[in-house]
Amino acid sequence: MQKVVYITGGTKGIGKGVAKALLDNGYKVAVSGRNIEAVKEAIKDLGHGDNILAVQSDVRNYSDEESAVAQIVEKFGRLDIVIANAGVGIFSSVEDMSLEDWNTMIDTNLTGVFHTLKASVKQLKQNKGYYISIASLAGINFFANGSGYNASKFGVVGFTQAAMLDLRNADVKVTTILPGSVSTNFNNHEPSDADHWKIQPEDMGQMVVDILAMNPRVLPSKIEVRPTKVN
Template sequence: MIDLKGKVAYITGGSKGIGFGVAQKLTGAGMKVAISGRTLKTVKKAAEYLGDENNVLALESDVTKLEDEKKAIQRIVETWGQLDVVLANAGVGNFAPVDELSDEKWHQMVDTNLNGVFHTLKASVEPLKKSKGYYMTLASLAGTNFFASGAGYNATKFGVVGFTQAAMLDLRKYDIKVSTIMPGSVATHFNGNEPDDTDAWKIQPEDIGDLVLDLLKMHPRTLPSKIEVRPTRPDKK
């Protein structure tokens, strides 16, 4: 997939943060990009910043619902005739000691972070078989490093890493590449953060976009299936 011009990508949770940063880089490389989120008005506003309607598609989809993802993929294929790249990026984080973590917040993370990546793959796998495409998940360093008050988040991100690696083994016979990206601290609105100058030490969303481009431009024979990425130097607090 070294020549990216005209290729079609789908990014869940693409209206802000990492998803939006990746979308900016992919449209800049000449790709057609569909972004989705739960609120269409918000997604449309983000799409306006990315490019004209011939190259950017705004979709309303809740990844916790398989039917939503099927409709989103159908719309993409009907609009552009193909699907080459999928980034399952949508995610939430609720942090509390396990004895204080509510059932509602636990299931919100499981439904979005873990069930969501399955739904996105399930909905997109047939078009990806046709294009010999690329499926990526956005995991986290929390998918290999556990921490206090992270029981629910750790559980889902450990699951995403395991799911993606197993899917990679299942799908490579179709020449579908599958990778999981595991960032450390990223300057986004995640968990109520409002990015500002104090986040300058963190990975920036566009840095993940550059990483995705690097993966797409890699020779088809080579697959970095699990990528850990972290700030060069941590906060000095």
């Protein structure tokens, strides 16, 4: 039986890298994003024919996530694994940060993670599934100009760890991954050869594949991952 995975924010970077690794390892995958054209372009690039589904969803809206889950179940008949990856970063001092920027990060990075789990938890319990949130080392290490981003990612770590305790006895495994520097388009960065020292999206994909392959009795509840060296 092919297991079915839902990845939020899967059009590029970590999300797309994880989607590719899972598709290559025999999973069926649904990828979502706010812009459906970008999602369709991503799944065209990923290939794998009928084993992949494009879904439009803004994780800030709970109804979008409910609809996404319904579309996935309609297409594939089930949902086994959910990876909450959608996120944004806007960096400035507390004095300069706008209310809009603060709300965008909290609503996307933290409330969105809750929406994704809330909308999928019945399927995960039914199928003894797995929920993974992509947090950040910024969820345990604060830095100047990072108050909004730090707040959202500290929240993701706390939320996911508490959800792990809520769901472990229902046979739902929950993990949060805290990556350091990853070569992606995050914060308007353009990946290049100069990023060779960073974690690559395919490295994150392999990590998720390895986590999902662990014995059911093993629960890696929080994983910190860094580049081997700093440039």
